[in-house]
Structures are given as structure tokens and as C-alpha cells.
Amino acid sequence: MSAKTMEQVQAELRGKAILVANRGIPARRICRAIRERFGAVAVMTATDVDKTSPAASAAQELMLLGPTPSAYLDLDLIISKAKARGIVGIHPGWGFASEDDSFPRKCEESSINFIGSTCESMNLLGNKVQARNLAMRLGVPVVPGSEGAVDIEGARDIIKKIGLPVMLKAEGGGGGRGIFVIRTMQELEDAFVKASTLAEASFGNPRLFVERYLENVRHIEIQVIADKYGNVFAFDERDCTVQRNHQKLVEITPSPWPRMTVELREQLKAYARKLVKAVNYHSLATVEFLVTRDGTPYMIEVNTRLQVEHGITEARYGIDLVEAQIAIAFGAELPFNEENTQPQNWAMQVRINCEDPQNGFTPNCGRVDRYVSPGGPGIRLDSNLCAGYDFPSNYDSAGSLLIAFGRSWERILGIMDRALEEYTISGIKTTLPFYRHILENEEFRKADFDTNFVANTAELFNYEDLAPEGERLSRLVAEISAKGYNPYVNLGKYRTVDTPRLPEFNPVLPHISGSDRYAPSPYPHRRTELLEFLRDSKAVHFTDTTTRDMTQSNTGNRFRLAEDALIGPYLDSCNFFSMENDGGAHFHVAMMANMTYPFAEAQAWNRFAPKTLKQLLVRSTNVLGYAPQPRNVMNITGEMICDNYQIIRCFDFLNDMRNMRPLAEVALSRDDVVFEPALSISVAKGFDVDHYLDVTAATLDMVGKIAGCTQKDASRLIILGLKDMAGVCSPTFITKLVSALKKRWPDLVLHFHRHATDGLFVPSAGAAAKAGAQIIDTGLGAAVRTYGQGDLLATVAYMENELGLKTIINKDMVQQANFVLKQIMPFYDRYCSPYFQGTDYSVVSHCMPGGATSSSQEGAMKQGYIQLLPYMLRFLAAIRQIVRYHDVTPGSQITWNTAFLAITNAYKRSGEKGVQQLLKIAETVAVTPEEQMDDDLKIQRLEIYRDCNDAFRNLLLGKFGKLPLGWPEDWVYESAFGPDMYRNALSSRTEDSPLDQLKDVDIAKEAKACADILKHTPTQEELVMYLNHPGDAVKTIQFVKKYGDPNRLPLHVWFEGLKPGQELQFTDSSRKPHKMTIFRVSPVTDHGTVNVRYTFDSTVMLQEVKVAEGHAQQTDTAMADGNNPYHIGAPSNGDLWVVHVKPGDIVKAGEEVFNISIMKQEKAVYAPCDGIVKRVLKSADYQTTRKMTPVREGELIIELGPCPMVCSNPECGKALPSAAMNFCPWCGSPIEK
């Protein structure tokens, strides 16, 4: 036969059918060559599951193989169908039957051209033992080892000859399977049996051979191609060293390894050519070598087929190996020679597999939700993926092959890096993020690695596999839209999908002139200069509380960072002394409802409003929480606070200044922050001007002690806050107090804070300023409601026009800020605070502070006690004259709960009449001096605190700190603790600071616990969040991981979601714009779910959202409550076949109560605790009835009750109906108690 030219082969094949007996990536790759170079008809085999695969689109015809997934191996079926179709050639691809040496023989028998080599030469090179013998004969170095398969004795002899370590390899193996490493002689026998069993199971051939085990090697291979006329061409090496379990992950050509010399390359190519020539092999082959660190090569095997990584050789040379392979199979002469085939590029391939590297590379299958492929210069992509493709479980997990090529190693690193960033595959886990991580690895970039690189580099697996943020946020929008309300804001189901919406939030933002924006703040930022400035200034200064206390009080803190960022720049240019933008409940609610990291929020503020000082409110020992924090938590939180805020206001509801000390120590140690201890101020008997002067003196003493100075000097180091948290101080009172403070400490800077609840905000603020308070808290008029601060511009007007005071406020800028805020407020008014608006002068009697008024009153309403609310407030007014402290967190909660419990329980016991009676007692006791009290009243007053809770009792015991006016009278204890216990209570009172009681927490241990929950090491901010509010911190961190930053979504979408057809445009955290429109929300299914179909950017997405409880479950099946230890549920779906207990039985923890069978697997279920069986919801006794009962996972099967007392007679042991019995009703024996 004479050699044909390429043109002849092309002419011969035009219009003829060539079959690719394969699927997926190789089938698509080969079909492309068949079509584009030969004009032949590309036919691809396809089983049922592959008929519609993306790869199938490359074929002009499919040869259907039926439903059996393994049909690709059925050569007889394939060949008979090929014959019927008139196929002229079959390409086996890689994998499947490509290395079955009977394939060429069977093709030949059917007169079909096999696109590969012959049966004989495939066998000679493809069989490892044969190839090795051949290599030794030709002088090609091989790894020392046995000649052919050996038994255990043979293996032992070889090891004696070549030394340890060695490998046992399966004769029929490949791809790294069936390899065992032996390091000591003792391991041999055991490993041999295992390896042989596995070899038999895997390859149907138990025979093993032995080889020297080489360490620190690189895997280098040479691609060879030969024609039928003895012409052979070897290409430059491919470096496939990055492997996992001998499976190649990354392939590179040429090798970037510095020790890969020209000489070594030529030597390897010469060996490869020699081997192929020796057996008259034609077609493609790859000769694989291991190369040790010193550059010594050992031939390991020859692959007699097209390989997965052939593409990088094509990219290096600009050639098509498949085309050449087909042409050679049809008799063409080898088209490559040293002149016409010169390397030009570097190339790297990564194998994108549908596997989860973080879970041992387990394959996964399922629907590809989103698919965005990379492209551009230097990229080649061979894939079997597209959006919407249901990746099948039947075959290997190869999703695509991504190749980057360019003129240098650095260039392809850059191209690959970029392409991996561009590439999006959502819905299933892939190795994409893993490769991004490999590309970042320094050793990889330096090409300094060996075949154990992946196994030995644990940090490669340390990454977060997250979909792009825009896509994650679109899922959140789908969820809110389907529900009609946002479950994360924690306001219940405040609307439905059908509730009329507010107009879309598209705020108009007036331009801020450059002169305003860039004018520096008039306030110095160093403490000494700042305080000097305030003392010397003749003006009144203002703190803006709009984004914290004002909206905390009015709208429960739901004001988001997103809206802060809108008004922040305006506020920043108003010439405020400070902006209070965090602290109090805001820190907690940021996590609980706004899904925002509070310190990240602070940093954002410092970026969009950089000029003005930021202020934060701290609750003394509780810092930013609701219970006292240990000293070390206070310190670590305090440091983080001082890094982000400049004015640290701190209050204690008992005015016990010792409680502030740890925080004062942190704040006073820095000259970039000002410590502002605040007096909690109420108006009541004993809380008069002299009292507050004493408290101030104690405060200054504490500061002096820390700073090592006198009380007078201490008064120059701080700002003193005057915190009237309810809005109860009259202008007269505050004038007196400020004047007295000024007189005693003329240098002390005073900062007045009050609420607007009583309606007297402006005159009181004016009075404080007139009397000498330098700084006043106010807010923007657009946010003035009932409970927060009063209006800034009204206050300024009153001060300037009526009182003749001076301010430096930029009023035009305030108007602009107000205009922006007006557009924001409707959403918060409607969804966060629909109740209890309007001023309420009665606050001066009941004194519930700021936001606590609305939240507690709402609480009463939601629990169905609105009719009792007037009584609760009257009761409050009375009891705050009996035990006196300041009604601010946590005091306000304690007072409120005491009143709520007293009134509701009195109502439950004796109705309205009982409530009236209790009120009468409380109100009489409040105003009657002890000596005028008759005996009846002394007994009746014990009713007042009988229903109080532990928080109030702890307060009485001194556990929150020293009460400001000393211990209450003894009868209060008798009422709260009861006649038996109150003497103990009296004697266990303490005046120690609660800080002394609290042990430091083990922060390392907490960090570990946090990491275990989060599955990553928490950042310092995450740790501080966790130490303060563990539950909500975890919720927010997990939310952000799942959905991204919710502040990227506009206000209306956050509260209402989208309606179908409505378009949403938003930008993600990297400022990338996205577009989303919901097409349709399906009707609710029986399981309570809906499907939301929407477009995100240009992809159609589908999201299932649970919007209701499933009907089926609601009506038929009670589910076990996972938090109730007495509920025993089914551990999985299955058949309940035996229940061992019946109602009334006593069970011990760990006793088997029922058993479930699923797939012939029996699962025993045990009682989680001791108890009595209350209900058996489903039962079965298979052995008697031959019937089993189907059960659902989580379904409640048995409900236990608390273990009652049991008869002490061991013979009986039955439960006693009442603990008061003296004799067992079952057996009559006496009960031992």
C-alpha cells in the first residue's frame, strides 16, 4: 500500500459516516475533527441518558444504544449497528473500549477501519509487562522490579534484589487503581492478598507485579504519532505531575520544572520513538515516564490511544492530533516533521470535574442551574456542560477541559487565572474553586511540586465554594418574593404576596456641592484638642442620632446600612459634633434582623461619612449585650469598638460606676477616642440634683483612678453624658442639674440626651443648653415620631431665635438630608412600627424609656392583653416609687416584666376585679409611709411582687450591681421570694460588682466552638460578634455566606420582594450590576412549596421556596419536635415493624422503643431520656400481624412525658398517679419517700 496524501484521504471520506464509539467530552472533540477537516458525517453513540447531552450536539447523527448505561462497552452491538449504517471508521475516544485490544480485531472482521492501531501492537505496548520487557530490550530505563507477574515468594525475592520501598501493581490495572506501596517486609503478605483481591474485582485479573517505589517524582509524558510507513514524530513533553490518587488534574506543556533540560527532553523523545518503532505501531501513543529530582527518567507505561490531555500538545504546536490520527488510520502519511512542526506556545489544561474536592472528590450529579463559559484569547474549552443540563450519575464526572495557552508560563498562569474567574457553573459542585486555589499556590506557580503535591498541601482544600454574590442575592429575592415578606427581618408575616405595595424605592439624591463635601469638620479628632475646642466654643453643638437611637426607638432598629449609606454623606456635611450610629440594641439587631456585620457597618460608615466623629452607646458590664460580660470579653470588644468609634458613651442603669471600669480603661488609654460616662437620669424621690452630683463625683473618681489624676483633672479628660432615657426631665429640673454640675466642675463638658415622648423635647433641650450643656442629641425632623429624639432644626431655631444661643449647624445640608430621609421612612413606618404613634405625656408617670415603650406595649397587644395595658402602666407608675433604679436596659425590661406578670396573673386569678384590687394596693403602698401603714396593708402589699421573675429577684440580690438608693425594704423581699425563702435572700445580698463574680471565658475554646459551627475559622470581627450574641452572630455569618450582603438590595425589595414582571437592578459588593425579573411563581404544592422562575442577568433560574406547611403533613402526620426530648420521631422513611411500648409504660433512657426497617436495614430507636409513654401515634407488631406501617422521616411516633414517681416495690414498679400517695394503688405497698 502506498502512502496517501491528506487531500486523498479527505476526498475519500467526504460524505462518509465515521462513528465515535464514546460519549461526552471525547465524543464531542472527535466529532468536531470529523466534520471540520474531512467533511464526513460525524456519528456518535448515545445511550438513552446521553441522547440530549450537550456533547451530542456536535454529532450530525446519533447511534442509539438503548437504556443500558454500559452499552458503550458492548462492542458487538456497536459494530453490528455500525455495519448496518455503513460506517467506514470507528474512533474509540478515550476510556470505555478504547484500550480493549479486541476492538481493532472486531472492526477488521467487519471491514470497518479502526481509528487507532492494531490489536497486536496495542497489546505489545498497552500491556504493562510486555511494554516493560520491550523497553528493557531496547535499553529504555524502567523502574526496577519483577519481570512479569509474581506470587508472594517471587515478590519477596525481588524486594531482596531491588530494595524497599516497592509497589504492588495490578497487571491489568491503570489510572492508578490497584497500586499498593510497601515500606517494610512485614506488610508484604497482607498487602498482597488485598491487592490481588482488588485487582480481580476491578480488572478481572488478580495477577500482580512488583516495582521500586520512587519518591518525589514528576510525571512526564511524551506524545508520539506514527503512520503505517514507519514515520514517527515525538512532541515535547507534557507535565502531568499535579495528580490526586494517580488521577491527573492539571497538565502542562512544556514542563515548567527548572530541571527539565533540552537534553532530558530529547532523551525522552528518543526513548518514545524507539518504543513505538520497535512494534511497528501506528496512530497516537503516549509514553509515560517518572522523573526523579536528579532528572533520571523511568518509563512506566504506554497508552495506546488518544489521551485526555492531548489538547495542550495541540495548543503548543497549533495542530490537530485527531485529524492526523484519522488520516493515518485511512492510510495517510504522517503530516508532521521537524521542519513544519515547531512548538510556539505554552499550554495548561485543568480538568473541571463534577466533584466536591472538599469531600474527598466525591462525584455529584444534578442540574446545572447556571453556566457561563470563559473565552477570549488563549482559551480553549472542550465541555459536556450547559445550563439546564441534568448531569448524569451513570458515567464519570468529567465536566469540561479548560485549556489556557500563550507564549510563556507567566502568561498562561494569568490567562488560566482569569478564565477560572470567568467560569461559572452553579447547581452542582465542581473542581473550579479548587483550581482557583491551586493557581494561587506559590509552589505551583514556581513549578516546585511532585506527584504528592495535592495530597500533601492541605491548604489547597481550604476555600469557600460560593456561587457569585449576585446569583446568591437573586435567590434571596426569589425567597422574599415568594413569601411576600422577608423572614429575616424578624417581624413575623407582616405582609403577604397580595398586600398592596409601596411605590418602588428610587430615591432622589440631591447633589452635594464639592465645597460642602470636602470642607473639613470643624471638630479636632484628638481628645485633648477636641475637649479644649468644646470648652472654648461659644456655640451649642449637636449629635445626630437619626441612624441609631432615634430609629431604634421608632422603628426597632431595622434601619439598614444600605439607607445609612444614602443619608450618611449629607449628615457628614452638617457640622455635627458626632453621629451616633451604633450601640445599644442596634449592634444586636444588625445581626438579628439586618443580617449585617456590625463592625463592617462601622467601617463602611467611616468610608462614606469620613469627616464626623462616630459615637456608640455601651451598656456598662453588658457592653453590647443583655447580660454582664466577663472582663476579657469586655476588653476584646472594647478594643474593637475603639478602633471604629471615637465617642464611647457608656451608661449603667444603676449608676454603679464600678461596672464601667474595664471599658473606661480601654477608652482612656487612647487619645483618639473620648470616653463619655453617662448618668442615667430619672425623676423620682431620692433622684435629685444632690444625688446626681454624688454620682458624678464617683464617676470622676473612677476616671481619676484610672488616669492617675485628681477629680478636677479627670473632669477635663471626659465628656459627661446626661441620659434622660424616657424624656421625663422638665426644663426646670435639667436647668438645675446642669447649673449645679457646671458650678462644681466648670471644665466638665456636658452632653445632654433625652427622648421626645413627653412632647417637651425642644424646651428641655433649650434649657439644658442655656444652662451650659455644650452638646445636645437631636435627630432629623423626617424621623421624629414618638419615642426618639426631637427635631434638630426646631431645636436650633428655638435656641437661636428664642434663647439667643449660637450653633454652627449647616442648615441647608440638614434640609437635604431630611429630604432624602423622607423618601426612606414610609417603608420603616409601614413595616416596622405601625403601632402606638403620637406623643404620650403619661411617660412622666410610668417612665418606660424610648423604644421600650413601643416594644413593650406592642408585646402586650400581641399577647392579647391590650385591655390590661392601662393597668400595667398605672402599676408601673406605682412600683417605681417602691424599688427605685433607672428605667433603661436592662432595668426597663425588669420593670416592664414585673408589671406585666403581676397584672396578667392577677387577671388570670381573679379577673378585672383582682387587677383593680392589686392596683389599689400598689398605689396605696407607693404613697403611704411605713409608719402610717396598717397591718392589713402590710399583708396585702406582699401581693405586689408575688409574680415577679428571676431578673427582678437577682436585682434585689445585687447581682446587677449596687442599687442607687440602697436596698429596698425587707417586705419587698418577702413578697418576691415568699415567706419561706426571703430570709435567705436577705442574707445572700451582695454589694460586690457583678464583674467580680464573672470568670473570664476561654476565648480560644469559644473560637473553636464557633469554628466548628461555621466550618471556617472566624475572623476577629466574627469572633467578637459570637462572644456577644452567639446565636444571632452565627445566623448572620451563615446568611451572608448563603446570600451575600443584603444591603445591596433596594429597600422595597428587602421588605416586599418583587412582583412578577417587575424588574430589579442592583449592584453586588464588587460593584457589578445585575438584573432580575420574576416570570412566575407557581401555585403552592401539597408540600407547601412554590417554584419561582426568574431571569437573572441572562440566565433563567428556578428556585423552590417553602411558603407554607405542607397540607399532607399538617393533616396526616404529626412531626417530632427536635428540641423536645420527649418526642421520639422516625429516624428515616421506612416501615415501622415493631413498637415495644404502650401508653403508660415507664421507659429508661437508652431502652429500645421501636424499630424501623428500610431496604432490609433495621434501625433501632431508643428512648432519649427516662419518661412515661404518653402517646403512641403509630404502632406495628409484624410478628403477630404480618403488617408494617409506613412512616416518614421525622414523624412523631412516640411521645413521652416526664417520668412520674414509681412504686418503690421492685415487683411492681408502676407509675403512681399522684406523688402525694402513701400507698401504691396497684400493689398496695407503702411508698418510700
Next chain:
Amino acid sequence: MTGAASSSLDIASALHERGLLPEWASVLCLSQSAGRGQMRRAWASPEGNIYAALRLPDSGPFATFAAAPAIGGLMAEALHCEGFPVLLKWPNDLLQPAEGMAEGLLPGRDECRKVGGILLEERRGALVAGIGLNIASAPDSSTLRDNYAFSAGIIHSPQKAAQNRINCEKANKSSASEMIFPLWKRLVERIFSCYAYSSDPALWWPALAEKYLAFRGCRVFLADACPEDDTMARVPCEGIVDGVTPSGALRLRSEHGMESYLGGSLLPRQGKPPFSGE
């Protein structure tokens, strides 16, 4: 290894409670006084057969419903390596054609013998497979429960060597332990290596189970079948055995197309040829 015992599963359970039963540890009893099958059915356990309990790991298929066919496939593989060509009746009974019948697909109920059974029990977090293999004797049909599916039979080998080995071991009845123990040890070793060195944890076992699946391509009846997509339903159904899904379900080709079932008792349907569904 124990001599007579109540049941190997009981011993395994007791060992586990004392923390003495690591994964892949096994208990072998020479005879059992209270051997049990599914739903506490009695398993006749005279001396000479294998009555073993094998603790399985809590990962891969063993963490899922697929545990039964997975261990069934492994057991079949191990027995094949020892020269006993058993087939796996989904999910995990071991069948052989009656002696003298042809190898390969099992033709029908009368020609099949159940030579072994596997019961999985999950107790206190440990999944233990109770494995019974009829080496020396099999219970007579009269002692089996009513409406039993298959007659019991003794495991046998077409390979002379393997058969001889077992015959020879049987002949030497004086020390049942000497015969049973090495065989069990080899089986466990083979099961373990086959499991431990399978590189592809998600896919190896369905392939293995399908390799030995009995009645593949045959028409069968599945009583009380539990459809995978409606786990509360129990329906009778009929179809042609197609294979096993990665979730462990049996894939049947029926008039309604391809369906998969998580539970049910499987019986070959006799007398009718496989219908042509294609």
C-alpha cells in the same frame, strides 16, 4: 469467634456497647440458639454454617439506604473470588441455581436456592450486618415459614478446587472452627479490600451489585413495593429488573416506564417471557 451463642448480632451489640467493636470488626458464631432474620424471623443455625456479624463503617453507601445492596454486592464479590458464583437477590439475599442447573441468570423460583442472607441492624449508632451462609446444611422446606420465597440450599461451586476444599473441610467435621474460620477471614479480607481500595466511592457499589444482580432482565413481581418518589405508598408492581440506582433502589422497567423502588419483596414471575418494551 464464639462457640454456641444466642446470635452473633447479640454478641456484636454487646461488644459495641463496651466500645469493643471497631468498624470492620466481626463476630463469628459456630452455632446460634436464637439466630434471627428480618423482623425477628427465626434463622436455623446448626453447627457447620457461617453465622457472622460484621460492623460496617458509617460512610459511603453504608450511611444511606444503599447499605443493604452494597454489602450484598461486596459479599457476592467475595464469594465469587472464593469460587462460589452466588447471585444477589435485591436487596441482599444470596441465591444460587439449584445444583445441576445452569449458571448465570436464575430461571425461576423453583430452580433457585437461597444459600445465604444478610440482615442489617443499626443499634446505638453502629451498623452491623448479620450474615448467614449455608456451608454445610440448609433448613428443610418444611421448617421454613409459610409463603417462603425460595427453598434453602447449600452453597456450592462449579470449580472443582473450591468445591473440593469445602468438601474436604466438611469431611473434617471434628473441627468446624478450623474450616469456617479461615473461610470467613478470607471473605472479610476480600470484602474489606474491595471496599477500601475502590477509588470511586459513589459509583463502585451499584456496579458491583448490578454485576451479581439476580433476575436482571427477567420479569419479577414486587410485593409491598415502596416507590422512591412516594415513600409512604406500598403498592404491588411488576416489571423487568433493570438494575440498582445509586440510592440503592431497585430499577424496574414496567409498562409505565422506568421506576425505582426502595422496598418490597421480590419474586420471579414465572411462565411469561420478558415483554418487549422497546
